[in-house]
Amino acid sequence: LTARSKPGRALSLAAALLGAGALLPSPAFGHGLVQRANLPLPEWLFAWAAGVVLVLSFVALAILWPQPRLERDRWRPLPGPLGWLLGSRVLEIALGAIGVGLLAIVLVAGFAGSQNALSNFAPTFVFITFWVGLAFASALCGDLFRAVNPWRAMGRAAGWIARRARPPRRPEPPPFPERVGVWPAVAGLLVFTWIELVSGWGEQPRTLAVLVALYSVVTLAGQARYGVERWSARGEAFSVYFNLLSRIAPFETRDRVVGVRPLLGGLPRLTIVPGTIAFVAVMIGTVTFDGLSQGRVWSSVRGPLEDAGTAIGLSLENADKVAATIGIVACVGLVVGFYALGSRYAHNLAPDLPAERLRRGFVHSLVPIALVYVAAHYLTFLLFEGQGIAYLLSDPLGRGWDLFGTASSAVDYGLISQNQAWYAQVACVVAGHVAALTLAHDRALALYGQARGAARSQYAMLVIMVGFTTLALWLLAQAGTA
Amino acid sequence: MTWRTSLLCAGLALAFGGCGSQSDSGAGGARSDRLVDFSKQPPYVNALDLDPDSGDFLLTTNRGFYRIDRDSDRVRPIQGRISAGDKRATVGTFLELAVEGPGRLIGSGHPDQEGMLPAFLGFIRSDDNGRTWKVVSRLGDADLHKIVLRHNRMYAFDAVLSALLVSRDGGRTFTEEFTPRGLIIDFEVDPSDPAHVVASNADQLFGSRDTGASWRPIDRRQGIRLAWTAPDKLYRALKDGSVETSADGGDTWKSAGRVDGEPYKFKAVGADELFLALSDGTIMHTTDGAKTWAAAFRP
Numbered sequence: 001l002t003a004r005s006k007p008g009r010a011l012s013l014a015a016a017l018l019g020a021g022a023l024l025p026s027p028a029f030g031h032g033l034v035q036r037a038n039l040p041l042p043e044w045l046f047a048w049a050a051g052v053v054l055v056l057s058f059v060a061l062a063i064l065w066p067q068p069r070l071e072r073d074r075w076r077p078l079p080g081p082l083g084w085l086l087g088s089r090v091l092e093i094a095l096g097a098i099g100v101g102l103l104a105i106v107l108v109a110g111f112a113g114s115q116n117a118l119s120n121f122a123p124t125f126v127f128i129t130f131w132v133g134l135a136f137a138s139a140l141c142g143d144l145f146r147a148v149n150p151w152r153a154m155g156r157a158a159g160w161i162a163r164r165a166r167p168p169r170r171p172e173p174p175p176f177p178e179r180v181g182v183w184p185a186v187a188g189l190l191v192f193t194w195i196e197l198v199s200g201w202g203e204q205p206r207t208l209a210v211l212v213a214l215y216s217v218v219t220l221a222g223q224a225r226y227g228v229e230r231w232s233a234r235g236e237a238f239s240v241y242f243n244l245l246s247r248i249a250p251f252e253t254r255d256r257v258v259g260v261r262p263l264l265g266g267l268p269r270l271t272i273v274p275g276t277i278a279f280v281a282v283m284i285g286t287v288t289f290d291g292l293s294q295g296r297v298w299s300s301v302r303g304p305l306e307d308a309g310t311a312i313g314l315s316l317e318n319a320d321k322v323a324a325t326i327g328i329v330a331c332v333g334l335v336v337g338f339y340a341l342g343s344r345y346a347h348n349l350a351p352d353l354p355a356e357r358l359r360r361g362f363v364h365s366l367v368p369i370a371l372v373y374v375a376a377h378y379l380t381f382l383l384f385e386g387q388g389i390a391y392l393l394s395d396p397l398g399r400g401w402d403l404f405g406t407a408s409s410a411v412d413y414g415l416i417s418q419n420q421a422w423y424a425q426v427a428c429v430v431a432g433h434v435a436a437l438t439l440a441h442d443r444a445l446a447l448y449g450q451a452r453g454a455a456r457s458q459y460a461m462l463v464i465m466v467g468f469t470t471l472a473l474w475l476l477a478q479a480g481t482a
Numbered sequence: 483m484t485w486r487t488s489l490l491c492a493g494l495a496l497a498f499g500g501c502g503s504q505s506d507s508g509a510g511g512a513r514s515d516r517l518v519d520f521s522k523q524p525p526y527v528n529a530l531d532l533d534p535d536s537g538d539f540l541l542t543t544n545r546g547f548y549r550i551d552r553d554s555d556r557v558r559p560i561q562g563r564i565s566a567g568d569k570r571a572t573v574g575t576f577l578e579l580a581v582e583g584p585g586r587l588i589g590s591g592h593p594d595q596e597g598m599l600p601a602f603l604g605f606i607r608s609d610d611n612g613r614t615w616k617v618v619s620r621l622g623d624a625d626l627h628k629i630v631l632r633h634n635r636m637y638a639f640d641a642v643l644s645a646l647l648v649s650r651d652g653g654r655t656f657t658e659e660f661t662p663r664g665l666i667i668d669f670e671v672d673p674s675d676p677a678h679v680v681a682s683n684a685d686q687l688f689g690s691r692d693t694g695a696s697w698r699p700i701d702r703r704q705g706i707r708l709a710w711t712a713p714d715k716l717y718r719a720l721k722d723g724s725v726e727t728s729a730d731g732g733d734t735w736k737s738a739g740r741v742d743g744e745p746y747k748f749k750a751v752g753a754d755e756l757f758l759a760l761s762d763g764t765i766m767h768t769t770d771g772a773k774t775w776a777a778a779f780r781p
Contacts, residue, residue, distance in 0.1 A: 116701075117702070118699045118700065118701065118702070203702070380663060384662070384663060385663075385699075388698075388699070391698070409696070410690070410691070410692075410696035410697055410698045411662070411696055411697050411698065411699075412660075412695070412696045413644075413660035413661060413662055413663065413696075413697060414659065414660040414695070417643075417660070418644055
């Protein structure tokens, strides 16, 4: 984009949208404000500041980023033997074995350990260390899950054994149906988040172990049908999830060599298949619901939904679950709709390209947003409750063991203050949305081939980014207001 | 701005502006709103204590500070005055208090009028049964939601810092340790161990063995209120009105009894004798370790 691309229009459009930021709840007097009571600035001011940063970033990109940079493949191996070492088969086998070992501990703890979720290894490991911790690690270090994925390790080991047992005539697995895309992974992710946020099963170690065992069976069956790598890339929800986030990281493994690339550099090379947009929408929408469910707005919506559920004969508990399920689906639908609206808007502004191509072309830019939604919402969860894994590892079954001498450790809630957490969350939100704008800008330059059309299309992306930023900050401000 | 942009803005405005408030019904049947304003957000009851001279209940709610005669059930509102420097305000609503001795109250809270004094009054003290108050420390910086006097120390939960404060000099200076996430709604100190603290937020119970420096989650229950009357007698009342006891500091619990309403504040007067204020200011009384309860006051 160039200075001729009317940044003034962008500014006026964005300024209008920034009004939404002012709608963040103001700090209430006294007890209405239960957290972050001593912020030096009101929360709405953070929203305004975040919006201003986005607009300035938009203008700066328009002026200073005239050529696509991230679209070009700039991967290079790590210097010396380090890249070969980190990508070696020996390390892959070792990490896979660790993954299988951790899966075994989860299953044993779930089935044979204490059924108090707070003293059992399985819930904390699955929902904090694995689900949240690995998301952060993937975005920083690359696709670690591919290395420690226990199902992939077991599938590859089984394949290796099968090849050695019957080497000559093993038929190739059938091709994965293209039209199915990543829809099995979408379903897997939606079911997992439903289990986490709605079902209450995560609080029951044995039930959780049953679910993990079932998922293992489904995954191994999928691998047996379509091949380990194909099923991991398309059907296995966690592989798709962590791979998407790992594309933000500056590290990538190719042909058993770990190399470096620009930050965000893996996302422009994301292959968009059927279900990719839905998968990203589920990533954002489910976290959105989790944030929403802790605030007053959801409290006021949930009541009538529960009443409707009980009126048709559901128990209050089941009515609550139905209400939450509706909430999750609605949040995912909201994200899909918002993105579709933005894509259509972009098409109207710059009709050179079909709307569908725009819709598919920019979805990779939502991945950093998905990450920062996770980061903003679960950062303190990981930093605080995540410490619990230290004592749970020493006593995974909750039987009073002290295997590693850490059983008497506890959680230090002074690791980061609430204000520091708030600053970190806001910084994450802003950085993620600036990253998304950058990706979208870079893609627009590549798609349109000329700055003018690219600039026009990006007004729509700015609308989307400011919308998601405001939503993210509003969700953070909502926490604890229920 | 196109119509789509306008529509989007309107949608955001609707989504973000629709913050309704909802009161918390809790357990129990009909509730009186004589002493409590249920149209406001919880908490409804902030403190319960006993005047050591008269035996009167001292109850603070989101409507104000009340002295309740135990024999006649007569309720007298008390509007205190607080001064700091040349500024003055009245206090009473949302007031945390604890009895330090005859006529001597300590507490924390907010001025009734905005703008007269800082929103957080810090640690305050009264030597005339709550009619006048002075700021002792942390004006503008602390909002103490509960105060426990035990082991020659003052323990308090500060909602501004989200920290457990401990003072050995009568509230002039404090050590600070961060508490678990979420608003701590109650905490207690082990009568036999000054470093052993249990605390609850809206849905979880935590324990600390190092005066709040680190915490372990113990149990998940809704709205836990606590009283620790003897080393082997830790009581908890749950949001649904059930009351349980623990002989091992909260690791295991036994059902003891039940009250009809949402429990808010315990006041222990012996190992087995306790009062329990419910959300509408009803005060229940037990003398048999929470097995049976009788109303000592109904608003």
